[in-house]
Amino acid sequence: MSIKAEPAVASxxxxxxxxxxxxASQLIAAWRVISRNRLALLGGxxxxxxxxxxxxxxxxxxxxxxxxxxxxxxxGPGPGHWLGTDVLGRDTFSRLVYGARTAFQVAIGAxxxxxxxxxxxxxxxxxxxxxxxxxVMRFMDSVLAFPGQLLAIALVAALGGGLISLYIAIGVSSIxxxxxxxxxxxxxxxxxxxxxxxxxxxxxxLRVLFGEILPNCVAPIIVTLSFDFAHAILIESSLxxxxxxxxxxxxxxxxxxxxxxxxLELQPLSALFPGLTIAIMILGFNLxxxxxxxLFDPRHYEI
Amino acid sequence: MPLLEVDGLEVQFFTPRGVVKAVDGVSFKLEKGxxxxxxxxxxxxxSVTAFSIxxxxxxxxxxxxxxxxxxGQDLLTMRDRDVRRIxxxxxxxVFQEVMTSLNPSYTVGEQMREVLRxxxxxxxxxxxxxALDLLTRVRVPGPETILDRYPHQLSxxxxxxxxxxxxxxxxxxxxxxxxxxxxxxxxxxAQILDLLEDMRQQLGMAMIFISHDLxxxxxxxxxxxxxxxxxxxxxxxxxxxxxxxxxxxxxGLMDAIPRPxxxxxxxxxIRGAIPNLLxxxxxxxxxxxxxxxxxxxxxxxxxxxxxxxxHWAACHFAGDLRSVVAPLADPVT
Amino acid sequence: xxxxxxxxxxxxxxxxxxxxxxxxxxxxxxxxGDPVMVMLGATPETSGNIxxxxxxxxxxxxxxxQPLPIRYLNWVSKVVxxxxxxxxKSRRPVLETLLERYPATIFLAITALxxxxxxxxxxGIIAAVRQNTWVDYLAMGFSLWGVAMPNFWLALMLxxxxxxxxxxxxxxxxxxxxxxxxxxLRHAFMPAIVLGASTSAHLTRYxxxxxxxxxxxxxxxxxxxxxLPPLVVIVKHAAKNSLLAxxxxxxxxxxxxxxxxxxxxxxxxxPGVASLLLEGIYARDYPIVQGAVLILALTYVFIxxxxxxxxxxxxxxxxxx
Numbered sequence: 033m034s035i036k037a038e039p040a041v042a043s044x045x046x047x048x049x050x051x052x053x054x055x056a057s058q059l060i061a062a063w064r065v066i067s068r069n070r071l072a073l074l075g076g077x078x079x080x081x082x083x084x085x086x087x088x089x090x091x092x093x094x095x096x097x098x099x100x101x102x103x104x105x106x107x108g109p110g111p112g113h114w115l116g117t118d119v120l121g122r123d124t125f126s127r128l129v130y131g132a133r134t135a136f137q138v139a140i141g142a143x144x145x146x147x148x149x150x151x152x153x154x155x156x157x158x159x160x161x162x163x164x165x166x167x168v169m170r171f172m173d174s175v176l177a178f179p180g181q182l183l184a185i186a187l188v189a190a191l192g193g194g195l196i197s198l199y200i201a202i203g204v205s206s207i208x209x210x211x212x213x214x215x216x217x218x219x220x221x222x223x224x225x226x227x228x229x230x231x232x233x234x235x236x237x238l239r240v241l242f243g244e245i246l247p248n249c250v251a252p253i254i255v256t257l258s259f260d261f262a263h264a265i266l267i268e269s270s271l272x273x274x275x276x277x278x279x280x281x282x283x284x285x286x287x288x289x290x291x292x293x294x295x296l297e298l299q300p301l302s303a304l305f306p307g308l309t310i311a312i313m314i315l316g317f318n319l320x321x322x323x324x325x326x327l328f329d330p331r332h333y334e335i
Numbered sequence: 336m337p338l339l340e341v342d343g344l345e346v347q348f349f350t351p352r353g354v355v356k357a358v359d360g361v362s363f364k365l366e367k368g369x370x371x372x373x374x375x376x377x378x379x380x381x382s383v384t385a386f387s388i389x390x391x392x393x394x395x396x397x398x399x400x401x402x403x404x405x406x407g408q409d410l411l412t413m414r415d416r417d418v419r420r421i422x423x424x425x426x427x428x429v430f431q432e433v434m435t436s437l438n439p440s441y442t443v444g445e446q447m448r449e450v451l452r453x454x455x456x457x458x459x460x461x462x463x464x465x466a467l468d469l470l471t472r473v474r475v476p477g478p479e480t481i482l483d484r485y486p487h488q489l490s491x492x493x494x495x496x497x498x499x500x501x502x503x504x505x506x507x508x509x510x511x512x513x514x515x516x517x518x519x520x521x522x523x524x525a526q527i528l529d530l531l532e533d534m535r536q537q538l539g540m541a542m543i544f545i546s547h548d549l550x551x552x553x554x555x556x557x558x559x560x561x562x563x564x565x566x567x568x569x570x571x572x573x574x575x576x577x578x579x580x581x582x583x584x585x586x587g588l589m590d591a592i593p594r595p596x597x598x599x600x601x602x603x604x605i606r607g608a609i610p611n612l613l614x615x616x617x618x619x620x621x622x623x624x625x626x627x628x629x630x631x632x633x634x635x636x637x638x639x640x641x642x643x644x645x646h647w648a649a650c651h652f653a654g655d656l657r658s659v660v661a662p663l664a665d666p667v668t
Numbered sequence: 669x670x671x672x673x674x675x676x677x678x679x680x681x682x683x684x685x686x687x688x689x690x691x692x693x694x695x696x697x698x699x700x701g702d703p704v705m706v707m708l709g710a711t712p713e714t715s716g717n718i719x720x721x722x723x724x725x726x727x728x729x730x731x732x733x734q735p736l737p738i739r740y741l742n743w744v745s746k747v748v749x750x751x752x753x754x755x756x757k758s759r760r761p762v763l764e765t766l767l768e769r770y771p772a773t774i775f776l777a778i779t780a781l782x783x784x785x786x787x788x789x790x791x792g793i794i795a796a797v798r799q800n801t802w803v804d805y806l807a808m809g810f811s812l813w814g815v816a817m818p819n820f821w822l823a824l825m826l827x828x829x830x831x832x833x834x835x836x837x838x839x840x841x842x843x844x845x846x847x848x849x850x851x852x853l854r855h856a857f858m859p860a861i862v863l864g865a866s867t868s869a870h871l872t873r874y875x876x877x878x879x880x881x882x883x884x885x886x887x888x889x890x891x892x893x894x895x896l897p898p899l900v901v902i903v904k905h906a907a908k909n910s911l912l913a914x915x916x917x918x919x920x921x922x923x924x925x926x927x928x929x930x931x932x933x934x935x936x937x938x939p940g941v942a943s944l945l946l947e948g949i950y951a952r953d954y955p956i957v958q959g960a961v962l963i964l965a966l967t968y969v970f971i972x973x974x975x976x977x978x979x980x981x982x983x984x985x986x987x988x989x
Contacts, residue, residue: 170683170684170687171687173680173683173684173687174683174684174685174686174687174688174691176923177684177685177688177965177968177969178688178691178961178964178965178968179922179923179924179925179926179927179964179965179968180923180927181924181927181928181930181931182926182927182930182942182945182961182964182965183927185930185945185946185949186692186695186945186957186961189695189948189949189957190694190695190696190698190699191698191699191700192699192700262816266818269818269820270818270819270820270931273818273820273931274930274931274934274946275950276949286818286820289818289820289821289824292824293824293935296824296827296828296832297832300825300828300832303821303824303825303828304825306821307817307818307821307822307824307825310818310821311813311816311817311818311821312816314815314816314817314818315812315813315815315816318812318815318816319812389893391889391892391893393889419895419896419897420895421895422892422893422894422895423893423894423895423896424895427893427894428890428893430886430889430890430893432886435885435886435887436886436887436889436890437887437890438887438891438905438909439887439909439984439985440908440909440912440983440984441905449894449896449900450894450895450896453894453895453896453897453900454895485984485985487984487985498890501894
């Protein structure tokens with residue numbers, strides 16, 4: 033509980049207030065706040081490790097992730113295989129490393145699709161209002177009428193496997209999030225003076241929208257991107273686990289769990305590590321997103 | 336034995352940017368049935384002082400020193416349970432935030448009965464009757480219907496009446512009113528002030544009235560304390576403080592309010608802004624804004640000294656301001 | 669007022685349901701290549717071996733010999749009358765199968781939701797009241813982990829622990845709670861934990877934040893100033909208003925529950941609609957897929973409607989407008 037307005041303490045430095053200053057100064061201020069939030073930093077670190085692993089997978093893997101070695105199947109962690117082997121004797125660690133590639137490959141495409149479709153839809157809905165708004169938002173509502181995971185499953189079922197259909201299946205369910213956020217910002221900014229001013233100077237609608245209004249959406253969109261990545265990684269692994277993602281022998285975290293699940297009794301540890309990897313990756317994106325959200329939330333500036 | 340005796344009260348707020356001394360050595364006494372007005376700008380520590388009396392200072396604030404004796408017992412060392420028995424029963428409080436100080440999810444009646452139940456053990460018809468009596472007392476029209484209303488269905492003035500009703504439910508010995516009229520319209524303000532004064536007289540309560548508005552404070556208080564940057568800078572009988580102010584800050588406050596008699600004189604707002612409590616000026620905290628400040632003011636912190644029978648001030652030059660030569664006695668403690 | 673709100677909400681639902689029906693209708697139309705061939709299980713290489721008569725029959729049954737809008741209208745008018753077509757696999761009406769398996773999904777979701785709330789409510793409240801203590805960190809740690817952890821992995825880990833190592837709980841099977849409640853709970857224990865974990869984690873976080881918000885409100889301070897005991901201030905005053913806000917989230921959380929049930933039901937062989945959906949997908953039994961998606965989406969839409977109305981009813985500020 034705080035006692036309102038008492039004591040009067042210095043207001044926060046102007047540079048850290050969102051919506052003012054240049055992007056560079058905003059970024060510096062952002063970094064200042066984030067670096068104070070240790071959990072967010074941890075999240076950022078996890079993301080960096082994930083990206084690094086995905087890019088340099090061949091250098092980091094200790095084995096060929098597809099090399100079958102029946103003699104050494106279902107081994108526990110040990111010196112030869114750090115995290116043990118799977119049911120075909122493939123090295124779990126190396127498959128996890130390559131699995132990062134799969135996960136990011138799908139997540140980047142799905143997140144991009146959601147954002148690229150959702151942002152303009154939200155902008156158009158908010159900017160033109162009335163009937164356009166009603167139509168777009170009803171479309172969004174109907175996407176939201178399907179629980180996200182279910183929508184992905186249904187879409188994959190309809191579209192079949194393959195990278196593109198995974199992008200669509202996972203990306204579609206996040207379109208409404210982006211649309212809603214952008215629409216909200218556009219609605220709140222539309223009537224502001226600077227927008228009126230820009231219009232009076234005779235700038236075209238599109239220029240006003242992209243030049244004046246949309247920059248205000250950057251912060252909430254970045255936050256959403258972080259959470260959306262977590263979501264995409266989770267859905268990709270879920271689909272793989274259900275056998276609806278990439279076909280075997282692809283190194284995918286979800287698929288690894290699916291392949292080991294009939295053999296849990298023989299080597300439970302083989303199921304432990306892929307799950308931990310997924311959870312830690314998702315945790316990283318969520319922590320980072322939380323940190324960003326705190327950062328952009330004006331309440332954060334109060335003591 | 337005075338009803339309330341605050342002695343050297345210190346409250347600090349431990350913020351990420353540093354420690355803020357919100358209240359820094361505040362002392363005063365209040366006799367039974369007396370009224371004390373505390374005046375000050377936002378951040379002067381007047382509300383924090385009030386909350387300290389009920390031990391309601393919350394994070395990141397902490398009472399770090401001093402004592403608050405109520406009928407001889409130190410509230411600050413008391414067990415939580417015993418403090419709760421005093422809150423709302425012996426000492427009640429009325430707040431500035433009329434719109435939000437009642438729970439939106441319960442009816443007015445329920446929130447009144449709750450206090451009667453906890454402190455007086457009343458229930459059922461008895462509690463309902465008491466609640467009705469209270470509403471009638473605070474001059475709420477149609478009390479029966481109001482009982483079943485939710486706060487959002489009442490006007491600000493009506494809510495404040497309800498809150499005063501809750502505050503006097505157990506006939507407390509002390510009522511603390513923290514800017515009770517600030518959020519209200521001018522006409523309602525007067526009504527609420529009258530109501531508070533009537534209730535005080537009927538029940539023989541003592542009252543601490545907190546406001547940033549000198550005029551309002553003058554109307555209801557016999558004695559006045561002026562606070563600045565966590566300290567009392569002047570205190571005394573109402574007429575003394577107003578008519579022969581000893582502290583330049585008080586004089587500044589008086590000059591900043593429009594008065595019918597002095598229309599010819601232009602209003603003089605106090606120059607400068609309230610200092611940042613994190614980085615208070617050295618010496619007298621007011622010296623950066625004080626028209627009389629001299630070199631020693633930036634070094635020596637003036638103590639609150641008694642200059643007349645009922646008049647204290649914390650200024651090196653209090654003696655020069657009016658025809659007072661020297662402080663009468665030791666600092667009040 | 670409530671009635672007019674319900675009418676208004678139902679009115680808003682019309683376009684949504686229209687679009688949802690188009691989406692579900694399109695599931696079949698989106699199948700790449702010749703849907704009829706795909707449903708008959710033919711690959712491009714084996715398409716020559718397909719029985720011509722069987723092909724034409726299915727093509728006609730699914731209405732592929734007609735233009736798209738006509739096909740949609742036919743489909744919708746049948747759906748409205750409760751005719752969801754025939755399962756290609758079992759040759760039984762889809763609706764019959766759905767109704768048979770629907771209760772299991774609902775019972776599991778309700779069990780999971782109740783479990784999630786039982787954990788989340790005290791956890792969220794205590795975490796807020798004891799903000800920045802070890803209890804708070806524990807609750808937040810649990811919550812962060814619960815959100816991040818994939819449910820299928822949790823399922824596997826629970827099976828390893830409770831079924832394989834300890835042998836306490838069955839890892840598959842279902843009995844109706846209406847017939848054998850105890851046996852139901854034994855079977856539902858793990859699936860409900862798995863299904864409810866992330867919901868519980870979300871609710872805890874949300875409730876904690878909401879509780880912190882409420883605890884900082886003026887009315888809480890005023891209640892303390894009146895000398896009310898802490899438990900009354902926390903539970904009767906702050907928690908009531910927090911829970912009111914949480915009600916709105918519960919509706920959205922059912923998306924998590926229904927979406928998650930696909931995996932959970934599949935892992936634990938739970939005979940619900942969601943596992944039916946996957947069986948349909950694996951068997952390319954598209955009428956089943958359509959029916960299962962339809963019933964799950966309708967359930968979700970309906971629950972959200974109920975929650976919205978309930979919220980309006982619970983909050984006096986809204987109710988008495």
